[in-house]
Amino acid sequence: MGRVRTAIGLMSGTSMDGIDVALLRTDGxxxxxxGPSLYVPYDNALRGRWKRALETAKTIRERRERPGDxxxxxxALTLCHAAAVKSFLLRNRLSPEDVDVxxxxxxTVLHRPDEGLTVQIGDGPLLAEETGIDVVYDMRANDMVxxxxxxxxxxxxxxxxxxxxxxxxxxxxxxxxxxxxxxxxYVGEDGVLSAFDSGPGNMLIDQWIEAHTGHAYxxxxxxxxxxxxxxxxxxxxxxSPFFSGNLxxxxxxxxxxxxxxxxxxxxxxxxxxxxxxxxxxVKLSDYLPQAPxxxxxxxxxxxxxxxxxxxxxxxxxxxxxxIAAESAGFDGGSMEAEAWxxxxxxxxxxxxxxxPGTTGVREAVSGGALARRG
Ligand SMILES: Nc1ncnc2c1ncn2[C@@H]1O[C@H](COP(=O)(O)OP(=O)(O)OP(=O)(O)O)[C@@H](O)[C@H]1O
Ligand SMILES: CC(=O)N[C@H]1[C@@H]2OC[C@@H](O2)[C@@H](O)[C@@H]1O[C@H](C)C(=O)O
Numbered sequence: 001m002g003r004v005r006t007a008i009g010l011m012s013g014t015s016m017d018g019i020d021v022a023l024l025r026t027d028g029x030x031x032x033x034x035g036p037s038l039y040v041p042y043d044n045a046l047r048g049r050w051k052r053a054l055e056t057a058k059t060i061r062e063r064r065e066r067p068g069d070x071x072x073x074x075x076a077l078t079l080c081h082a083a084a085v086k087s088f089l090l091r092n093r094l095s096p097e098d099v100d101v102x103x104x105x106x107x108t109v110l111h112r113p114d115e116g117l118t119v120q121i122g123d124g125p126l127l128a129e130e131t132g133i134d135v136v137y138d139m140r141a142n143d144m145v146x147x148x149x150x151x152x153x154x155x156x157x158x159x160x161x162x163x164x165x166x167x168x169x170x171x172x173x174x175x176x177x178x179x180x181x182x183x184x185x186y187v188g189e190d191g192v193l194s195a196f197d198s199g200p201g202n203m204l205i206d207q208w209i210e211a212h213t214g215h216a217y218x219x220x221x222x223x224x225x226x227x228x229x230x231x232x233x234x235x236x237x238x239x240s241p242f243f244s245g246n247l248x249x250x251x252x253x254x255x256x257x258x259x260x261x262x263x264x265x266x267x268x269x270x271x272x273x274x275x276x277x278x279x280x281x282v283k284l285s286d287y288l289p290q291a292p293x294x295x296x297x298x299x300x301x302x303x304x305x306x307x308x309x310x311x312x313x314x315x316x317x318x319x320x321x322x323i324a325a326e327s328a329g330f331d332g333g334s335m336e337a338e339a340w341x342x343x344x345x346x347x348x349x350x351x352x353x354x355x356p357g358t359t360g361v362r363e364a365v366s367g368g369a370l371a372r373r374g
Contacts, residue, residue, distance in 0.1 A: 009341030014180030022337035037334035057109035082130035103344030129374035148361030157339035178301025199280030221306035227267030278310035298332035
């Protein structure tokens with residue numbers, strides 16, 4: 001068994017809604033003790049700033065480039081994370097000395113796996129200086145250097161969690177993260193891991209709702225619940241080449257666009273996009289080694305009852321059931337942040353973060369850069 005460490009994970013995902021903070025005690029292998037978590041939402045001004053950063057980042061050709069005001073945005077984002085860590089420590093009566101390491105994801109502003117380019121803004125050394133805690137950051141880069149897609153990285157943590165699943169949810173099981181983008185991890189009876197991004201999660205729904213109402217998302221699926229699936233629109237999305245082959249791919253936010261305003265009613269658009277979210281996961285599950293018995297859902301999409309009902313109905317046709325992570329004893333809101341804590345500990349021990357079956361990397365590799373506390 002490796003050294004047991006206390007780690008904080010920080011995730012600012014593709015939805016750009018806020019920062020998830022989670023504490024984990026782990027040896028980076030089988031021992032996983034989940035601690036408290038905290039969600040720190042971004043206000044509208046910050047969300048607007050990160051969205052502008054996505055536009056600015058489009059010109060990047062080399063991952064260290066910071067065109068326009070991207071360096072300022074990176075500093076601001078890092079200081080937001082430092083504030084989140086400080087408030088987390090305060091609430092939980094912890095001091096920096098109680099924490100061995102922070103796993104810092106940063107904010108993805110560009111992801112072009114076909115060009116071997118992935119950019120997460122987030123200044124590890126600045127975060128280490130601000131918090132007084134060692135920071136492991138930039139965990140996607142080494143995977144790409146070795147031929148991987150640079151995502152998803154969460155599967156090895158899903159595998160660790162699967163060891164603690166109640167018997168009734170035993171393998172083959174699929175963990176699904178419905179964030180801005182969805183990704184899934186299959187864990188077979190023999191422990192085999194297979195993972196990939198599985199399509200748009202909430203991002204199209206968010207963009208559609210924001211364009212019509214100014215609200216950030218379809219709270220509890222209320223708009224979708226009043227609409228109907230528009231088959232032509234649904235087929236347009238599900239007919240994308242992304243779903244048409246056993247081709248492992250990871251997605252960027254810009255890979256799918258919301259419908260054009262006026263094309264369908266706001267309700268039908270929200271309903272159709274919720275259907276697309278659920279149907280794309282089930283569709284791509286056809287490429288898994290074995291049909292899953294259970295889907296364990298984490299990420300904000302589990303809080304949208306329309307997505308969950310669609311998903312449950314489609315999965316039931318294949319004899320599988322869909323449960324929210326909480327039903328299996330996990331926390332579906334903090335799972336990604338926990339994963340980044342877990343990955344940071346693995347990185348310190350030089351253990352692999354990614355595998356041929358998860359990102360398509362040529363061989364299992366570790367990753368991450370270490371910034372020592374100031
Ligand atoms: N009560 C709710 N009802 C409907 N949707 C919700 C609710 N709460 C959260 N969501 C959705 O979940 C999204 C946030 O999900 P999450 O935090 O898992 O995404 P993320 O981590 O940013 O994305 P990714 O996993 O792609 O990096 C919101 O943008 C919203 O669409
Ligand atoms: C490049 C990037 O940030 N990808 C994210 C995104 O959000 C969900 C999906 O696309 C996943 O591939 C990944 O995040 C998760 C946490 C991961 O790497 O496991």
